[in-house]
Amino acid sequence: MSLxxxxxxxxxxxxxxxxxxxxxxxxxxxxxxxxxxxxxAASKVxxxxxxxxxxxxxxxxxxxxxxxxxxxxSGRLLKIIPVFSQFAENGYGYSExxxxxxxxxxxxxxxxxxxxxxxxxxxGEDDGRxxxxxxxxxxxxxxxxxxxxxxxxxLQIPNSGGNHGSPxxxxxxxxxxxxxRFSLPIPQADVPIADYxxxxxxxxxxxxxxxxxxxxxxxxLLVPGYNYDLARxxxxxxxxxxxxxxxxxxxxxxxxxxxxxxxxxDFIAAINFRTLEACVKNGKAETWPADYMHxxxxxxxxxxxVERKQSVKVLTPTSxxxxxxxxxxxxSPHGADVDPTGEYIVAGGKLATVIPVHxxxxxxxxxxxxxxxxxxxxxxxxxxxxxLAGEVKDPGLGPLHTxxxxxxxxxxxxFISSEIVKWKLGTWEIVDRVPTYYSIGHLMIPGGATTKxxxxxxxxLNKITKDRYLPTGPExxxxxxxxxxxxxxxxxxLDFPTTGEPHYGNAIEAAKIEKQQxxxxxxxxxxxxxxxxxEREAGVSRNGKVVHVRMAAIRSHFAPDNIEGVQVGDTVxxxxxxxxxxxxxxxxxxxxxxxxxxLLIMPGETRTLRWVxxxxxxxxxxxxxxxxxxxxEMSGYVRVSPVGSSVPLSANTIxxxxxxxxxxxxxxxxxxxxxxxxxxxAPASAGHAHAPSPR
Amino acid sequence: xxxxLRARWLLVASAVMLGLALLFPLWRISxxxxxxxxxxxxxxxxxTVAGIGPNDLQNINxxxxxxxxxxxxxxxxxxxxIMPPGIVAMCVLGLLIAWRGSRRLLQLWVVALVLAALVGxxxxxxxxxxxxHNLDLEHAPIKVPGMTYQPPLIGSKKLLxxxxxxxxxxxxxxxxxxxxxxxGAALITVRESRPVNTQASNDGNARAxxxxxxxxx
Ligand SMILES: [Cu+2]
Numbered sequence: 001m002s003l004x005x006x007x008x009x010x011x012x013x014x015x016x017x018x019x020x021x022x023x024x025x026x027x028x029x030x031x032x033x034x035x036x037x038x039x040x041a042a043s044k045v046x047x048x049x050x051x052x053x054x055x056x057x058x059x060x061x062x063x064x065x066x067x068x069x070x071x072x073x074s075g076r077l078l079k080i081i082p083v084f085s086q087f088a089e090n091g092y093g094y095s096e097x098x099x100x101x102x103x104x105x106x107x108x109x110x111x112x113x114x115x116x117x118x119x120x121x122x123x124g125e126d127d128g129r130x131x132x133x134x135x136x137x138x139x140x141x142x143x144x145x146x147x148x149x150x151x152x153x154x155l156q157i158p159n160s161g162g163n164h165g166s167p168x169x170x171x172x173x174x175x176x177x178x179x180x181r182f183s184l185p186i187p188q189a190d191v192p193i194a195d196y197x198x199x200x201x202x203x204x205x206x207x208x209x210x211x212x213x214x215x216x217x218x219x220x221l222l223v224p225g226y227n228y229d230l231a232r233x234x235x236x237x238x239x240x241x242x243x244x245x246x247x248x249x250x251x252x253x254x255x256x257x258x259x260x261x262x263x264x265x266d267f268i269a270a271i272n273f274r275t276l277e278a279c280v281k282n283g284k285a286e287t288w289p290a291d292y293m294h295x296x297x298x299x300x301x302x303x304x305x306v307e308r309k310q311s312v313k314v315l316t317p318t319s320x321x322x323x324x325x326x327x328x329x330x331x332s333p334h335g336a337d338v339d340p341t342g343e344y345i346v347a348g349g350k351l352a353t354v355i356p357v358h359x360x361x362x363x364x365x366x367x368x369x370x371x372x373x374x375x376x377x378x379x380x381x382x383x384x385x386x387x388l389a390g391e392v393k394d395p396g397l398g399p400l401h402t403x404x405x406x407x408x409x410x411x412x413x414x415f416i417s418s419e420i421v422k423w424k425l426g427t428w429e430i431v432d433r434v435p436t437y438y439s440i441g442h443l444m445i446p447g448g449a450t451t452k453x454x455x456x457x458x459x460x461l462n463k464i465t466k467d468r469y470l471p472t473g474p475e476x477x478x479x480x481x482x483x484x485x486x487x488x489x490x491x492x493x494l495d496f497p498t499t500g501e502p503h504y505g506n507a508i509e510a511a512k513i514e515k516q517q518x519x520x521x522x523x524x525x526x527x528x529x530x531x532x533x534x535e536r537e538a539g540v541s542r543n544g545k546v547v548h549v550r551m552a553a554i555r556s557h558f559a560p561d562n563i564e565g566v567q568v569g570d571t572v573x574x575x576x577x578x579x580x581x582x583x584x585x586x587x588x589x590x591x592x593x594x595x596x597x598x599l600l601i602m603p604g605e606t607r608t609l610r611w612v613x614x615x616x617x618x619x620x621x622x623x624x625x626x627x628x629x630x631x632x633e634m635s636g637y638v639r640v641s642p643v644g645s646s647v648p649l650s651a652n653t654i655x656x657x658x659x660x661x662x663x664x665x666x667x668x669x670x671x672x673x674x675x676x677x678x679x680x681x682a683p684a685s686a687g688h689a690h691a692p693s694p695r
Numbered sequence: 696x697x698x699x700l701r702a703r704w705l706l707v708a709s710a711v712m713l714g715l716a717l718l719f720p721l722w723r724i725s726x727x728x729x730x731x732x733x734x735x736x737x738x739x740x741x742x743t744v745a746g747i748g749p750n751d752l753q754n755i756n757x758x759x760x761x762x763x764x765x766x767x768x769x770x771x772x773x774x775x776x777i778m779p780p781g782i783v784a785m786c787v788l789g790l791l792i793a794w795r796g797s798r799r800l801l802q803l804w805v806v807a808l809v810l811a812a813l814v815g816x817x818x819x820x821x822x823x824x825x826x827x828h829n830l831d832l833e834h835a836p837i838k839v840p841g842m843t844y845q846p847p848l849i850g851s852k853k854l855l856x857x858x859x860x861x862x863x864x865x866x867x868x869x870x871x872x873x874x875x876x877x878x879g880a881a882l883i884t885v886r887e888s889r890p891v892n893t894q895a896s897n898d899g900n901a902r903a904x905x906x907x908x909x910x911x912x
Contacts, residue, residue: 555757556836580757581750630761630836 041493044484047074052514055446055507057459058117058131059480062501065112067133067144072446072457072507073482075496083142083151084112084135090600092151096573096608097528098297100304104138104156105291113137115164116230116504120209124171124235124342124451128512132167132176132209139163141176141207143215147518152297155215158290158312159186159203168231169209171239171451175218175273176209179228179244186222187288196253200225203314204244206273213296219280219313221324223269224377225251227260230335230401235451236342238360240274243345245333260332261351265384267326268336268347270363279320285313300527302605318378325367326381327358335401335442339410339425340451344389348399348412355399355412357428359389390428395421400441401504403448405455405485413443413460420460420483422490434490436481439463445485446507454509458483458490461502468495478502519583521604528606530575535559540651547572547649553587553601554579555628558621561636565649568613568642574599574621577606588624591638598624613640697796698884705880706801709808710789712873717741717782719866722819724846726755728856737767738864739819741778744769762844762855763835764826774818781811789877798884805881812874820848 047053053071056078061068065085069078086093086102093102093110102108112135120130130152131144139157144150157163162181169176183200185191191199201222208218226246234241249266252259279285290312297304317324327345335348345358363382365371371386398416405411409431412421418439422432440460447453460481469477477497484491523533532538532550538559541548547570552559558576566572576589580603590598591611599607613619623634641647698706720738725747727734735755736747744767746752756766769775785808792800827845832838839855846852846859853859863871 582754582757633836 041491045073045075045482045494047071047076052510054510055454055457056510056513057444057446057505057507058119059459059461059498059502059505060114060117060133061499062115062478062503063113064500065114065135066500067114067117067131068499068502069149070480070496070498071510072459073493075480075482075494077499079149080499081144081149081151083133083144083154084109084114084140086110086597088597091597091607091609094596094609095599096610097301097303097606100306101151101154101295101297103295103306104140104293105308106138109138111137112140114500114503116167117506118167118169118176118449119506119508120173121169121171121450122173124239126447126450126506126508126512127173128508128516130173130209130212131506132169134163134166134178136162136164136181139166139178139180141167141178141215143209143212145212146513147516150297153213153215154293154295155207155217156292156294157205157207157217158292158309159184159220159288159314160205165228165231165244166205167207167209168233168242168449170233170242170273171235173210174208175233175242176207176215177231177233177242177244178205178207179203179231181227181229183225183227187290193253196225197251200251200253202226202228202246204228204269204271206276215294216309217292217312219276219285219315221271221276221320222314222316223324224249224379226266228269229333232336232338232345232449234338234342234360235340238338238342238345240272241360242271242273243327243336243338244269244271245329245336245347247332247334247350263331265328265330266333266349267381268329268333268345268358269324269379270327270345271324272322275323276315276320279315279323280313284319285315286319287311288314298527300525302521302526302528302607316378321378322367324379325363326376326379327363327387328373328381328384329356329358330354334399337402337404337410337449339404340406340453342451344425346402346410346412348401350398350400350415352399353394355392355395355402355423356384357389357391357425358387362387362389390426392421392423392428392430395423395430396433401443403443403445403458404453405445405448405458406453407455409455411443411445411458411485411490413440415439415441415463420458420490422485432489434483434492436460436462437468437479437495438466442504444505444507446509449506454507456484456486457493457507458485459505459507461505463501465497469497480505519603520581520585521602523577523579523581523604526577526604526606528575528577530573530608531606532559532575532577532579534579535653538651538653540565540649542570542649545570549574549651551576551589552579553577553589553623553634555585556623556630556634558589558623558634558636560651560653562639562652563637563650564639564641565645565647566613566638566640567645568616568640570613572611572613572638574609574611575606576601576609578603580604585627586625587627587634589621590624591621592619600625613638616640616642696798696888698798698801698880699887702798702801702880702883702887703793703796705876705883706789706793706804709873709876709880710786710793712869712876713782713789713808714786716866716869716873717779719869720745720864721866721870722861723747723864724859724861726857726859728858730856740775740866741782742775744772744775759844761835761837762842763830763832763838764844765829765831767826772822774822778815785811798888801884802881805877808874808877812870816848823848 055072057070057072059068067081082092092098118132119126133142139160141155143153145152157178160180161184164181165179167176180202183202185199186201204221206218208216227248229245231244247266248260294307329347331349331352333347333349337346343360347356366382366386371383372380374381396414396417400413400415402410402412419435423430442461444459462479465476465479480498480502482494532552535552538552578587578601586602588600594611599609601607619638720740722739725736735751738745823845828843844854847861851860
């Protein structure tokens with residue numbers, strides 16, 4: 001969401017809270033452990049040692065560019081998945097295989113701002129296959145594979161300035177939605193900013209998402225130059241529709257704080273994507289030049305490939321009538337949330353004093369009746385009264401985002417008054433409210449964006465923690481809070497610190513994901529061009545100034561473990577293959593003075609570290625992941641000689657193959673050396689002759 | 696002399712079970728350690744040794760290298776090449792003998808079977824002994840004075856951090872039952888061959904039945 005300037009907003013919060021007295025929003029004077037006794041809450045979040053949590057929660061990391069995976073209800077951090085940021089912990093974005101994942105038309109970008117998550121769906125239900133996430137700053141959408149919890153694909157979004165309203169998903173994962181936060185001259189051009197209203201446009205992108213490795217911008221819809229924010233796809237009767245909020249219908253371009261908050265109503269854009277599909281099929285889309293990248297991690301080589309794309313299909317509202325309508329919605333709406341039945345579209349207006357709820361049935365009727373107020377750039381604006389199902393009155397200050405429990409209730413986060421309100425769909429009456437600590441942005445109910453929410457918990461994703469934890473200097477931890485919503489009253493159960501900014505998240509029943517976990521990569525299927533499938537295949541080779549080291553890692557040694565004949569200024573590429581075929585036995589690799597990071601190599605995988613030695617000497621290298629009792633012994637040396645030295649390039653591969661050598665000495669050919677597989681045919685790209693191994 | 700139908704059918708059952716034993720693992724050795732809560736294990740078949748999990752054998756070999764144990768290479772164990780044809784031959788012979796009904800041949804077959812079973816077990820024990828004792832200590836990172844790593848023939852044993860459990864698997868149970876049936880058949884024929892027993896085969900069957908019961912009680 002857009003309220004990421006925490007300090008600014010905190011000032012605003014304090015000011016508003018000080019000047020406005022809300023009788024219903026009386027925040028407790030002292031720190032609270034919740035409405036129930038701490039002991040009771042503790043028992044509800046306690047997950048005994050060795051037991052598993054009930055839900056996986058995927059919380060976006062905001063400005064850390066990663067996804068935090070937590071167990072619920074315990075709040076235990078299980079993993080950090082790097083997506084748009086380099087991650088020195090495992091070499092993501094540093095290793096030669098993963099660097100291309102961060103490739104963009106602007107170059108290799110080691111960071112982005114990851115705001116929203118969307119789990120893949122089948123028939124409107126979470127299916128546990130993939131998690132999609134967005135990059136806000138340099139517009140991109142990524143797919144995380146939930147069998148490996150790794151980023152498997154990243155697609156850049158062209159014609160977009162700030163990919164905030166993304167990645168929301170249609171009910172059968174056909175499309176991931178992406179809207180532009182900042183409108184731009186499209187295509188980009190050198191124009192005066194004062195020409196904003198005339199020259200700036202927004203885009204709404206429909207990204208084909210249902211085939212791994214094949215994400216693509218199927219088409220884009222050119223929309224008026226507003227700021228576009230969040231989105232939700234319809235479900236059930238509204239499953240062919242998607243809904244995007246927009247703000248700054250004033251088309252202000254300076255002092256937005258004031259100038260973009262003037263209009264009484266902004267819009268939700270309601271779009272029928274089946275109509276758009278038909279228009280594209282009937283040739284109504286224009287093909288525009290565009291420049292964007294598509295990066296895919298290959299399942300078998302485990303190397304990312306980059307494809308540069310040159311064009312995109314663009315539709316305009318006039319070229320495809322009846323596809324998009326504007327729904328007037330009070331005051332800078334943020335969330336557009338569709339309830340599990342698909343009938344209600346709830347808007348959270350950051351500055352609104354009510355929560356308006358639109359009816360999909362009425363929307364259809366209004367379109368039929370042509371109940372239009374006006375038309376903007378070919379987009380009919382429907383009459384507010386004609387589509388309104390009801391308004392939730394006096395919800396509090398700053399309603400942002402709503403999720404649903406599947407039992408007829410909605411839960412809305414209120415940023416300014418720092419609380420969650422629970423209200424009833426249909427009667428629009430508020431039935432409960434509970435404070436959050438502090439400044440909640442999004443909230444999340446497991447499955448809350450689907451047709452079948454697991455309405456047991458709501459998680460508040462907060463912007464500010466202040467006094468909730470031990471202080472850590474000017475920068476405090478980020479925080480989420482877990483509330484029990486199984487009864488009539490919401491009950492605070494747990495605060496848990498999170499990495500980055502927990503911006504939005506999704507949670508899913510653990511059972512849908514736990515069983516499908518990949519335990520290791522099959523070595524026999526490793527198609528990395530520099531793979532070492534058995535220790536006897538290890539070796540070194542030189543190609544001009546480039547030295548390739550094909551190295552095997554297995555408990556508790558590297559093969560080779562000593563390399564000589566490298567020269568100052570050579571580019572040494574260590575292609576390390578982990579020969580293990582066992583769960584949870586990664587090996588690491590680091591060498592002194594390398595200017596990248598370590599490698600963490602999963603069983604059966606090959607990863608490459610680039611090292612350019614700058615001075616003569618003997619440099620130690622070692623395994624960084626404590627893999628066995630003899631982990632400390634898992635090390636070796638590289639000798640670096642002066643340029644032009646006569647020291648031959650060599651590697652002591654045989655010595656390191658004691659096991660194999662002994663087996664050979666016994667007259668036994670090893671069909672499967674420990675953790676290894678049968679010798680593979682020489683990889684296609686292994687064009688360099690291997691230096692003879694000393695006997 | 697012709698063996699009674701009861702003895703011959705027992706012989707058929709024994710031969711068939713022996714044949715079936717080829718289709719299942721004979722023995723199972725499982726290993727459990729704190730780091731392997733899900734366990735590792737091997738199935739010993741008549742023709743091969745295989746991991747229970749897809750990579751268990753590789754992982755066991757990988758772990759064994761720490762203590763200097765030999766790599767388990769099924770192709771290098773000659774017994775695994777001899778055993779399947781041996782079993783098939785015994786099976787076919789057994790069926791032939793049952794068909795012909797020769798009491799003498801039946802008894803010979805059973806003696807051969809029991810001997811083969813004993814030799815098999817002894818051989819298995821010897822391999823376990825050899826793997827467990829014949830260590831390459833020069834290349835073993837872990838040397839515990841006096842420690843050997845022979846897994847038990849039957850039962851459980853603690854080997855460093857691993858608890859090794861060895862037990863007959865489906866094929867082994869079939870083979871054991873086959874041997875018991877064979878011994879039963881032989882005992883019947885031994886009773887039948889006593890001079891008193893000159894009655895008709897039906898009668899003989901009934902008596903053999905009774906004597907079998909006595910013999911097995
Ligand atoms: Cu290691």
